[in-house]
Amino acid sequence: MTTESGAAYAGTLRRVVGRHPLVTRLQVFEDIGSTNDEGLRLARAGAASGTLLVADRQTAGRGRHGRRWESPQGVGLWFSLILRPELMLNRAFGVTAAAAVALVRLVADLTGVAAGIRWPNDVLVGSGKVAGLLSELGGRGERVDHLVLGVGLNVGQTPGDFPPDLRESATSLSLLVGHNVDRAVALDRFLEFFAPGYVSLVADDGAGVRSEWLRHAPIVDRLVNVDLGEGAGFQGRAAGLAADGALIVDTEFGPREIRAADVRLLRPLSGETR
Numbered sequence: 001m002t003t004e005s006g007a008a009y010a011g012t013l014r015r016v017v018g019r020h021p022l023v024t025r026l027q028v029f030e031d032i033g034s035t036n037d038e039g040l041r042l043a044r045a046g047a048a049s050g051t052l053l054v055a056d057r058q059t060a061g062r063g064r065h066g067r068r069w070e071s072p073q074g075v076g077l078w079f080s081l082i083l084r085p086e087l088m089l090n091r092a093f094g095v096t097a098a099a100a101v102a103l104v105r106l107v108a109d110l111t112g113v114a115a116g117i118r119w120p121n122d123v124l125v126g127s128g129k130v131a132g133l134l135s136e137l138g139g140r141g142e143r144v145d146h147l148v149l150g151v152g153l154n155v156g157q158t159p160g161d162f163p164p165d166l167r168e169s170a171t172s173l174s175l176l177v178g179h180n181v182d183r184a185v186a187l188d189r190f191l192e193f194f195a196p197g198y199v200s201l202v203a204d205d206g207a208g209v210r211s212e213w214l215r216h217a218p219i220v221d222r223l224v225n226v227d228l229g230e231g232a233g234f235q236g237r238a239a240g241l242a243a244d245g246a247l248i249v250d251t252e253f254g255p256r257e258i259r260a261a262d263v264r265l266l267r268p269l270s271g272e273t274r
């Protein structure tokens, strides 16, 4: 469990972001509802690309599909980065994919452990989720006006810091490596690994980031169960990633592109990322 004060955390973050030109402005909150909510509000009001909002604690952290994201004080890296990439809306997934790849590299760098990506963008070690991403967009015609990249990275939690229903399915960097990991160092690594992928998106239409993403996604080429909700679903072989982030699943009736579903390996091997 990290014990540094809010002021010390803010000071360290300020030094870290000074090394990363991608970040143009930093706001640190001891307490906020959700950095994504604040990021969306600021982005709609015209905030510059590179505005970074970091919270020591969120009281209404949001995950995908309207789920709650547990964001207790002192133990996690909870942030939102406002970006204004020159991309078509249907290529915006590349930003989130670049962030997922950066998180995988960060986990390897700080813990020596290999993480994997679960489509679309969860970062897991074995079956334990260490980070999640929530990107929210505003468009201008068919182009991205602003994208708020929300990152939740579990850094210092011990098992007792997770609510009982998450204890089996969540992990933290400190648990993986066996000692405390500094949240500001984690942010430093994230920005270092994310920036080149982000910058490459415009030049190559996301091809480089997509192939990196595929390298870290253990479901590729494996049999998966696709749960579409309300009892609907099917099984097939995960075959790749479309340019807009859809998962391509080969079925007996031909390939299908999945844009919203719960996708799991049909037969996870023990200890494997699902």
Ligand code: BTN
Pocket: 033, 034, 035, 036, 037, 058, 060, 061, 062, 063, 064, 065, 067, 069, 071, 077, 078, 079, 080, 122, 131, 132, 133, 134, 150, 151, 152, 153
């Ligand atoms: C998920 O896995 O469902 C996505 C979780 C995203 C959580 C982060 S924490 C910072 C930012 N603010 C939020 O309210 N959510 C994102």
